[in-house]
Amino acid sequence: MTMNTDFKAWRVEEQDGSYVGSEQTLSTADLPEGEVLIRVSHSSLNYKDALSASGNKGVTRNFPHTPGIDAAGEVVEDASGNLAPGTAVLVTGFDLGMNTDGGFGEYIRVPAGWCVPMPSGWDARTAMIYGTAGLTAGLCVQKLLTMGAEPAQGPVAVSGASGAVGSVAVELLAKLGFEVVAISGKADHAADLKALGASEVVGRDALTEEKKPMLKPVFGNAIDTVGGTPLAELLKQIKPGGSVSCCGLVAGPQLQTTVLPFILRGVNLLGVDSVEIPLADKQAVWGKFSGEWACPKTEQSARDIGRSELDAALKAFLGGASVGKTVLHHS
Numbered sequence: 257m258t259m260n261t262d263f264k265a266w267r268v269e270e271q272d273g274s275y276v277g278s279e280q281t282l283s284t285a286d287l288p289e290g291e292v293l294i295r296v297s298h299s300s301l302n303y304k305d306a307l308s309a310s311g312n313k314g315v316t317r318n319f320p321h322t323p324g325i326d327a328a329g330e331v332v333e334d335a336s337g338n339l340a341p342g343t344a345v346l347v348t349g350f351d352l353g354m355n356t357d358g359g360f361g362e363y364i365r366v367p368a369g370w371c372v373p374m375p376s377g378w379d380a381r382t383a384m385i386y387g388t389a390g391l392t393a394g395l396c397v398q399k400l401l402t403m404g405a406e407p408a409q410g411p412v413a414v415s416g417a418s419g420a421v422g423s424v425a426v427e428l429l430a431k432l433g434f435e436v437v438a439i440s441g442k443a444d445h446a447a448d449l450k451a452l453g454a455s456e457v458v459g460r461d462a463l464t465e466e467k468k469p470m471l472k473p474v475f476g477n478a479i480d481t482v483g484g485t486p487l488a489e490l491l492k493q494i495k496p497g498g499s500v501s502c503c504g505l506v507a508g509p510q511l512q513t514t515v516l517p518f519i520l521r522g523v524n525l526l527g528v529d530s531v532e533i534p535l536a537d538k539q540a541v542w543g544k545f546s547g548e549w550a551c552p553k554t555e556q557s558a559r560d561i562g563r564s565e566l567d568a569a570l571k572a573f574l575g576g577a578s579v580g581k582t583v584l585h586h587s
């Protein structure tokens with residue numbers, strides 16, 4: 257058993273009803289039980305981290321807490337004996353950063369069943385450029401492909417296109433030969449979305465509430481990262497036989513729709529979870545991103561921050577102002 261080590265973590269505490277994050281010194285003795293102790297070099301920022309850091313009890317029940325649903329680094333010790341010290345690993349989802357201290361600290365301790373060996377050719381920073389958001393974009397695309405989506409069906413709409421999930425989805429779909437219509441509230445970001453591969457960028461008003469239960473079908477398929485009214489409006493605009501992968505709720509968890517898109521056009525609504533799926537399913541998507549699905553533009557445009565910049569970066573997520581992928585470096 258390794259000696260306990262002091263380390264730095266960005267820790268969120270409740271203070272008079274509000275939630276405040278700051279850098280604190282913890283000991284590995286403070287970490288939860290688990291087989292694998294990992295020295296974390298990088299983490300990735302996600303909308304869920306912003307929810308945890310702002311005290312959302314649906315994500316994190318107890319504070320003080322270290323958020324960070326993604327982590328990449330090196331194994332220090334593994335009581336299960338499967339991972340040798342020094343093995344490069346990445347961890348995304350499961351309970352990490354929710355009610356288990358997460359990647360915004362320099363160390364995590366987790367079950368062996370959460371750890372994926374680093375895909376060949378990747379380092380920790382590259383893995384965290386993709387992170388849970390990239391994994392989710394990959395799973396959304398994979399579900400569309402499983403349903404038989406092809407470029408000939410027409411353009412694929414991506415809502416929340418400038419966000420962490422949406423931006424990877426735009427680049428990956430374009431790479432696979434799809435015409436991509438990016439739906440974004442950030443008019444000043446249109447050129448960046450086109451550079452990622454979008455052929456057209458339209459405002460969020462393309463998905464404002466309409467009374468009609470069906471609209472002109474213009475999209476072959478879609479990836480929706482926002483939920484709520486935009487998802488309901490998207491479903492009305494999908495061509496017969498098309499599909500919508502749905503993964504997010506930044507515009508709201510409610511979905512008010514009729515059955516008409518489903519029964520008159522055979523539209524498929526595909527749910528995507530990146531958190532609790534089997535490790536092998538995560539590993540399969542990582543394998544693709546480290547190979548034929550590589551998204552070089554996402555990799556080149558990722559932003560690097562340190563712990564002192566976390567507070568502002570997380571608040572941008574809650575305001576819908578975050579753009580692309582942000583990687584946290586611990587040193």
Ligand code: NDP
Pocket residue numbers: 301302303304388389392415416417418419420421422439440441442460481482486503504505506507528529530531573574575576577578579580
């Ligand atoms: P981001 O904040 O990076 O992206 C969301 C984007 O949605 C924003 O950048 C913005 O893009 C748009 N947006 C924000 N607020 C609104 C609004 N009120 N109405 C319409 N559009 C809005 O978040 P992530 O990409 O990290 O996550 C997106 C969603 O996916 C979240 O709900 C997250 O919880 C969920 N998620 C789910 C996972 C799963 O396993 N199912 C895993 C990962 C994420 P723009 O300005 O371009 O319109």
